Amino acid sequence: METLSRSDEIFVLSILRLKDNAYGLTIVQEIEARTGKKITFGALWVSMDILAKKGLVNKRVEDPGKGCGRKKIYYTVTPEGVIALEATRELNKKLWRGMAVLINGTKGVS
Amino acid sequence: MNSDSLLIHFLTWIFGQGHQGDETVTIANDILEYYTSIIKTEGRLEAAKWMTWQLVGSVCSLIYGKLKWRQGMLKNYLKIGVRNLKKNRVYTVINIVGLSVAIAWSLLVFHYVYDEFNYDKFHRDIDQLALVNTENSRYEMFVPAHAPLGQMLVADQPEVIGAVRLNRENSFIKIGSEISEVDLLATDSGFFSIFSFPMKWGSGNALDNQPRAIYLSEETAFKYYGNVNPLGNTIAVNIDDKYEEFEIAGVFAKIPGASSLTFSHLISINHFLKDYGTSWDDNASLIIKINAGTEMDDFISGFDDITRPYLDPLSDGEYLKYNIMPFADFHLHHDGFFFFPILEGASTIQPSLVLIGIALLILLLASINYVNLALACMTRRIKEIGIYKMMGAARKQIIQQLLGESIIVILITFTVGFLLSQWVLPAFSLLTGKSITSFNPGNPMLLYFMAGLSLLLLSVIAIYPAAILSKIELTKILHSRYRLSSRNFLSKCLIIFQFAISVFLIIVTLVISKQHKFMMSDHFGSDLNNVIEVNLDYSIKRQQLTHERVLDFKAKLLSAQGVSGVVCASYRLGGAATIRKDRDGNNRIVCINQVEPDYFNALGLKMDKWALPEDEKINRYLVVTRSYADAFLEANPLGQLLERAMYGHSKDSKIVGVVEDFNTQSLKSDMTPQVIEINPDAGFSTLYIRFNSEHTKSVVNMLKREYEVYWPDTLIEYHFISDIISEFYVEEARWKKIVKISAFVALFIACSGLFGLSLLVIVRRTKEISIRQVLGASSVQLHQLVQKDFLRLVVTGILLACPLSYWCARSWLNDFAHRTPISWWIFVVGAFIAFLTAMLTIGIQVIRNINKDPAANLRIE
Helix, strand or coil: CCCCCHHHHHHHHHHHHHHHHCEHHHHHHHHHHHHCCCCCHHHHHHHHHHHHHHCCEEEEEECCCCCCCCCEEEEEECHHHHHHHHHHHHHHHHHHCCHHHHHHHHHHHC | CHHHHHHHHHHHHHHCCCCCHHHHHHHHHHHHHHHHHHHHHHCHHHHHHHHHHHHHHHHHHHHHHHHHHCHHHHHHHHHHHHHHHHHCHHHHHHHHHHHHHHHHHHHHHHHHHHHHHCCCCCCCCHHHEEEEEEEECCCCEEEECECCHHHHHHHHCCCEEEEEEEEEEEEEEEECCEEEEEEEEEECCHHHHHCCCCEEEECCCHHHHCCCEEEECHHHHHHHHCCCCCCCCEEEEEECCEEEEEEEEEEECCCCCCCCCCCCEEEEHHHCCHHHHCCCCCECEEEEEECCCCCHHHHHHCHHHHHHHHCCCCCCCCCEEEEEEEHHHHHHHCCCCCCCCCCCCCCCCHHHHHHHHHHHHHHHHHHHHHHHHHHHHHHHHHHHHHHHHHCCCCHHHHHHHHHHHHHHHHHHHHHHHHHHHHHHHHHHHHHHCCCCCCCCCCCHHHHHHHHHHHHHHHHHHHHHHHHHHHHCCHHHHHCCCCCCCCCCHHHHHHHHHHHHHHHHHHHHHHHHHHHHHHHHHCCECCCCCCEEEEECCCCCCHHHCCHHHHHHHHHHHHCCCCEEEEEEECCCCCCEEEEEECCCCCEEEEEEEEECCCHHHHCCCCEEEECCCCCCCCCCEEEEEHHHHHHHCCCCCCCCEEECCCCCCCCEEEEEEEECCECCCCCCCCCCCEEEEECCCCCCCEEEEEECHHHHHHHHHHHHHHHHHHCCCCCCCEEEHHHHHHHHCHHHHHHHHHHHHHHHHHHHHHHHHHHHHHHHHHHHCHHHHHHHHHCCCCHHHHHHHHHHHHHHHHHHHHHHHHHHHHHHHHHHHCCCCCCCCCCHHHHHHHHHHHHHHHHHHHHHHHHHHHCCCHHHHHHCC
16 A cells, blocks of 8 residues: 655645645645745645656646636645555554553653 | 746746646746745845745755656666676776776865965964065075064054064973974964964963963874873973973864974973063064954055164165065965075965866876767767667757766766775875875865866766767668768877877976986086085084094094095085175175085095195185186186185185085076185084995994994984985975876876777777788788877877977976986987887787687678
8 A cells, every 4th residue: 555755745634634725835835834844846846746647636727717817736635645645644553553652651761 | 027027937947847838837926926925024035035945945856856757767878878888898997997097186186286275274364464574685685573573563553463473493302301302483472362273282371471381282292191181291491501391381283274384392482582582683483463454465565664663774775674475375475585484385386287287188188088989989889879769769868878878987987086096195195295194075175176077077078979979860870871980080189189198298207307317416526425414513512512522533433444534524515605796796695614625535526726735734725616716706716815714704815726516405596606615623513424335324323323422412413415415306306206107197098098999990890800811911911900090190199299398398497507408319218108008009909809710700790
């Protein structure tokens, strides 16, 4: 089962959260607002290209026509994307299982 | 608005690499929208910062994405590239060896040049420091500045904010009971505020408050005490023949860069100056520091006016004045006339330029090999490229493939070259007289240099062949109509050029070695091999150096085995310098000496005219050298009266002889005129011992033993005269080696290129050669067949090199007052070496081919 890299995970989660309003600017702003992490458009662009090629994300160019704003690329997460996201969470869960005790335990010792 | 649309275009272009137009415009708009919102909320500056960050980050991501995207393709390029390089193994090896040597040499030269241009730059305020000395027109002499000048300048002039005095004092120190001779640097507390030598232990400023303080350099401290903190220990220093206890107040850390000022022991200058440095009779090297706001050039141009009031005017047109020079200029722009003996290692820009030139030549030679071989190999690869084209490869893709191969080669050569340069760095440091012991990988300049060098190489060696190869039309390839053999005009020119450079370097090497040998071995009117000079006044006190004692010592030495002559003199070889007016009234430096009568025989001086009066007392007569007679005396010098050699004697003496000039200093300058006084009663302090070369060791041992008997508790100071002479020519010896090595490398690279090209030709003509062999051609004829074309190029190169090297060698020789002629045989030898190596290189190939069975060659296919 394919899992996502950390940055891809962040992007896909933000797209899901933004629903139909996920395009470059909103995604970057969303991530910044929620996590405080700064990202470059280039990184987003490259990730989106790769994810779209893998079929995890859908790309849709919308041109509202003259007078109604500029052209934008909207992204949506495909069902495969959601499955990959779930798999990522499963993986994280497995990795984190029982960790809380260990981390707190170490804290207690030191 | 206009700038916005420009920005959009720019962004679109950046993001547009490999995407459809529509998409890139949208992402550029995204960025622009964010950008305008930042301008509104945080201002233009923040927005600009954000934009820069975005651009740099985005480009990195895009490159990364592109690489990831095309992983498969890259892998393919790499695979084909490696296969090709493996297939043409010989050529790959030739290219890699040549280029690695060139890169290693360039890296070494980079270190040399970097070191030269950063000399003394570790001092924080280097641009504010200036050196000051005194010029006395009466004696045409330069001396260090007067001792109190620095403090007076600081007190009177607002621009001058600091001053430090420095003197070197030779003395002895005693640690426990062990005595050793040391070079003390005497200075004052300005040392710590003006220079930026870091301290390892202790702090500065004990120099003034604590008169019995001594500072050590790190190596010295390590030598005496090992790796422990020695603060508080005491060292006895010999000052005015008394040992006084000094307490170690600090240890300097390793000097963080190349430094003109070096020192091992540092103590207060007040021990050596009268009246605590306020006396105008004393001199000390002075370095002053000016205000950060003052322009150094302005200060220097006004310096005469500032300092004139401090000096008494001299009579009739003679003058005394202070000279000034920026410290930063000392290492590279020292004109040789600014007397400042406290600093060492002054150099010029010239060696750096020569080394850079040689490095460029060698890089060029190696690049030529690459281009030549790549062009020559083309005939083999032309079909491969035809296939690519037929399968629909665009020109861009073919270029990428070929560039990829070059990049692989360059990466390999850089690795090999770097390792090679690391390996030979100690030898190189020794050769060039630098103390660079290791690469500093953290030096950003080195990284820039390597990046620049690789880009340069890539553009020189890779782009041309790739461009040509990719341009060929498909139909021509498939019809085999495209011809690109070694008949190519460019390749021919490049080979000629390679050999011209090699021969040029060989000839220059020969000229330099000839001149060096000439200066080392030809002692003109003297025979100075197998002579030892012993200096007695160096460490022995006056009271113990009586006339009788010296003569006694001499007699002892004379009786020893292997010694064929001993003679006493007052001064070292050449004598003491003084200034006299010559016939035309000009001041000239003259050397004077007082010697025993058998001085001339012992040193093998050639007597030109000799008219010793018959009377018993032959003392107090004078002998002058030929140059003295020519410049100072009238036609017949014999019998003329002359003031005596020594200061303070006005009595006239008779000239009884003229000797040929003999070289007591570097032959770069003219011979110094000499006056030699024959005076057996003079105060002697130098002995010349002539010995048989087979007894060298026993004579030296005997000398040390006898000295120990006569003057215990002092150190003997002796030199072989041949060593003294070779020391004059250290520079020449160094350049001889450097040019010799570069000539060798150049010839090697040129020949390896020839090796590859001749191999290619032979492979192409295998069948022709075999058929000729079958039909009965002799091996001489076959050699002729292959070698003719190449050797013609080599000879052209040689012919081109001869006038060039003649001109170069002549301008180099012009620096010397005495020089060897550039004889014709030098050119013959240089040409012969190059021609023979080239012939052998090609000959090996031919012989290998001839020895194969011609039938086997013909039966292929």
